[in-house]
Amino acid sequence: MSDNKKRVMIELDNVSLSYHSGKKTFDHGTHHVLNQVSLKLYEGETLGIIGRNGVGKTTLLQLMAGILAPTLGEVRVHPGKSASLLTLGLGFKPDLSGRDNALLAAMLQGATRKRAESFLDDIAEFSELGDSFNEPVKKYSSGMRSRLAFTTALMTHVDVLLIDEVLSVGDADFRGKAQVAMTNRVQGEQTVVFVSHMADQVKQMCNRVIWLDKGRIAAEGDSAEVVDAYTQHVTQARVDGTLQQTALQQQFEAKLQADPKLQAAVKQQIEAKLKADAQQQADTKQ
């Protein structure tokens, strides 16, 4: 396999991450986010990570970027290579203007002030923010925020680009433009890890895909195969969920017909609700 000849940029070796949440909602207060995950990221590839919300995708990227350290196992980054996480929101400071936030983001990622300033005009132009670029970010709509975040992310140059759900936002026009810009960036020599729960996007952009489920790798391999398996799983889960709901509803209806006491209780509740609604409506009119 050609992957063997390629240089490994980042390697995760049996990595687990758990933390003590202080609240006894999990395993005696310990929350297990990732469980014995091993993977290799090769130079020049675009690796997709797919999974539902809360399965540990963002945490995986944070481990790769060195933001977090694993509780167990090891994260090895090729010496001299930098990995940077690009994500929506970018930790904006709401009181600062879009310009200041972009400048700060670029400088935090290692650019000198001069270099960071040289990006600003491009960022203003691509993000189409116009005069709002100099307004505080707290006045931005969520679409404007994501446009700024995406554009700031696009301008950074690092060895490994870790992308977290950046393409799922903005209006249709901007999304198209962003998709083109990102595809240009991803093609070629750039090593990329791309996280999303949008199956089509991952299929289109990635060479290889890892499906993460409940903190573990559920499947890994060719993007089309893994994405199809994931989509099938999600659809099946949805069907199962609907069936379960319908079954519960049917059970309840059967019980209702057989039990006059229950009928009276439900009737009483409905009447109380109708009365409360009517009262509320009258109050609003006054």
Place this chain on the structure above:
Amino acid sequence: MPFSQYFRLIDVMARMALRADATRFFLGYIWWVLEPLLWVAVFYVVFVLILAMQKPDFLVFLMTGKLVFVWFSKSVTQASNSIVGSKGLVGKINVPKTLFPMAVVQEGLYRQIAVFALLFSFLLSAGYAVTSTWWYLVPVILVTYVVIVACAFVGACLVCLARDFIQLISLGMLFLMFTSGIFWDVRSLSDPHKTEMVMAMNPLAFIVDCYRQIMMHNTPPDMLHLLTIGAGFGALLCAMVLVMRHKSQYLALRALTA
């Protein structure tokens, strides 16, 4: 991160915070001098008009102590919240965690320049003369800065470990305000041993007294005591830098999840 980039970032973050603060208020930068002036006005009403304090120059005495103390307490309290408050950035980029409290301390330093200018002009207009003794203010200000940075680092780490420390830190500031001789003179305690003890136990009481001795009484401070405080807090500061560098990812995890 190279040193030069680190310090440039601190400067940029501090300036941006100041600018953001100025745009948030209608009076903008005027608040820099208006806030300490209002403090003075409050002191005047309470201590001169209501309590009719007979001690001469009590207002100057109060201003010197309070304005130095506010520099310390505001910087440390705000810096303690800085890592947790920058959760958004902490979760997205691996930068030295000292950056966040340092930016807050730097912001406080820039504000303090305006406050000192106000204090000096107030002293001059009250008839005090600038003498060569005032040069001693340089090491005193430097030591105050080192104390602030060290405490800011400790506070920022503690709040990462448990948010409850925010409550303790504000309570601690109140305790320090009452024990550092802001409203009363450490030297006027009936028992001289007690004065010595307060100064030895509470570095802030000693520092506040240094400012008063230099500016009001034209007396140089006890340099050995000052250097001891500087060296002690300097060592604490260095230790905190090492701890925060070594535990950077742990602090990030705590800031993100606690």
